[in-house]
Amino acid sequence: MITGLRCAVCDASVEIVQPFTWACPNAAPDDPHHLLEFVDDGVVEPVDTRTTEPIIRYRRRCAWWAFARANGMSDDDTLHIASTVAGGFATSPFGRHAALSAALGINVWAKDETHSVAGSHKARHLIGIMLHLRVAETLGLLTERPALAISSCGNAALAAATIASSQGWPIRVFVPTWMDDAFGDGLDRLGAEVHRCERRDDGALGDPAMAGFRAAVADGAVPFSVQGPANAWCLDTGRTIGWEMAESLPDSGLEAVYVQIGGGALATCLSAGLGREVPLVAVQAQGCAPFAAAMERAIHVTDPEHHWAEVMMPWSAPTSLADGILDDETYDWIGVRRSVLASRGRTVIAPESSIVAAASLVERTGPPTSPTGTAGLAGLMADLDEGFRPERPVAIVLSGVAR
Ligand SMILES: Cc1ncc(COP(=O)(O)O)c(C=O)c1O
Ligand SMILES: [Zn+2]
Numbered sequence: 060m061i062t063g064l065r066c067a068v069c070d071a072s073v074e075i076v077q078p079f080t081w082a083c084p085n086a087a088p089d090d091p092h093h094l095l096e097f098v099d100d101g102v103v104e105p106v107d108t109r110t111t112e113p114i115i116r117y118r119r120r121c122a123w124w125a126f127a128r129a130n131g132m133s134d135d136d137t138l139h140i141a142s143t144v145a146g147g148f149a150t151s152p153f154g155r156h157a158a159l160s161a162a163l164g165i166n167v168w169a170k171d172e173t174h175s176v177a178g179s180h181k182a183r184h185l186i187g188i189m190l191h192l193r194v195a196e197t198l199g200l201l202t203e204r205p206a207l208a209i210s211s212c213g214n215a216a217l218a219a220a221t222i223a224s225s226q227g228w229p230i231r232v233f234v235p236t237w238m239d240d241a242f243g244d245g246l247d248r249l250g251a252e253v254h255r256c257e258r259r260d261d262g263a264l265g266d267p268a269m270a271g272f273r274a275a276v277a278d279g280a281v282p283f284s285v286q287g288p289a290n291a292w293c294l295d296t297g298r299t300i301g302w303e304m305a306e307s308l309p310d311s312g313l314e315a316v317y318v319q320i321g322g323g324a325l326a327t328c329l330s331a332g333l334g335r336e337v338p339l340v341a342v343q344a345q346g347c348a349p350f351a352a353a354m355e356r357a358i359h360v361t362d363p364e365h366h367w368a369e370v371m372m373p374w375s376a377p378t379s380l381a382d383g384i385l386d387d388e389t390y391d392w393i394g395v396r397r398s399v400l401a402s403r404g405r406t407v408i409a410p411e412s413s414i415v416a417a418a419s420l421v422e423r424t425g426p427p428t429s430p431t432g433t434a435g436l437a438g439l440m441a442d443l444d445e446g447f448r449p450e451r452p453v454a455i456v457l458s459g460v461a462r
Pocket of ligand 2: 066067068069070071083084085086092093
């Protein structure tokens with residue numbers, strides 16, 4: 060059971076009973092390099108086998124549940140809240156992908172997140188934050204609803220607006236000016252307040268949408284973020300993807316799981332849920348590979364967590380067809396690195412030709428998936444080109460329905 064959170068950078072601790080422990084208490088605008096991580100007592104709570112709805116099934120392993128229980132809420136009440144808030148979540152398909160296996164001549168297992176809430180896995184990260192808020196509201200710890208805030212122009216924004224809309228919760232979405240108009244209309248229809256952020260005239264560097272998000276959070280908005288340093292609670296229910304996979308592995312086990320890395324929350328959560336027996340292969344595109352560079356730098360640094368700025372350096376001018384993983388910084392590099400090391404995994408930099416080849420292969424085989432969501436497969440294809448011959452099945456995650 061989760062008992063609290065501790066910062067991987069400065070060791071600050073907070074107890075699970077405290078509400079709204081989104082970010083490290085020592086993080087500040089001029090010192091953002093902190094990361095709260097969940098701490099548990101080593102006891103693995105049983106799953107609720109009466110249902111396959113993941114948020115309910117795995118609730119007792121989750122931090123939002125421990126937060127509710129620590130504040131005196133009954134398990135039945137947590138069940139009621141989970142059913143009303145996360146009733147739309149279903150276990151996503153995971154199995155051998157016959158057409159991909161035939162095309163590549165190996166056994167490929169795919170976790171298909173393209174039919175999940177809002178068409179990707181992103182809602183899994185955000186629902187834990189919403190559950191925390193709804194629990195706090197039910198306990199009387201929250202009497203007015205502060206707006207949610209997110210900076211994204213892709214799957215995360217859509218997931219955030221979908222969840223906020225389902226709960227009638229106000230949300231502000233910060234997007235760059237070049238965002239697709241049709242996408243903005245979709246967010247508008249969900250009732251989101253969309254802020255198109257211009258690059259600042261004074262020549263200030265950095266993502267203007269992220270600056271808008273930070274200002275909103277400083278003003279009292281809830282960081283409804285899919286990046287652990289901004290809101291650790293996105294790393295809670297995100298683990299359901301790995302728990303689901305762990306319950307339906309092939310008999311022989313998996314040789315590896317190839318996961319596309321943007322901010323790194325997906326790989327962190329997936330590997331935490333799946334367990335260290337399955338090597339995590341962290342895949343980035345050649346045109347944006349800050350995580351692979353950080354892994355190299357970390358070899359030469361003792362305690363890399365304490366030397367964030369030296370290890371995790373932003374990538375300049377990211378570019379790839381896989382435009383959803385062009386985060387210039389792998390915000391959750393600490394979690395991904397730990398999982399790669401613990402599972403004896405590795406990093407792969409997929410050449411752009413593999414990113415394109417993976418996207419067009421899945422275009423032929425289905426399910427309809429964005430090039431971002433086939434980037435893990437691109438890493439596998441790059442390895443096969445280099446002579447990799449797995450003996451056991453290899454898993455990938457297909458996420459982000461093609462639009
Ligand atoms: C479809 C899809 N797959 C994978 C990722 C990568 O997730 P993360 O940013 O948590 O590494 C994203 C992130 O935007 C995504 O949209
Ligand atoms: Zn800290």
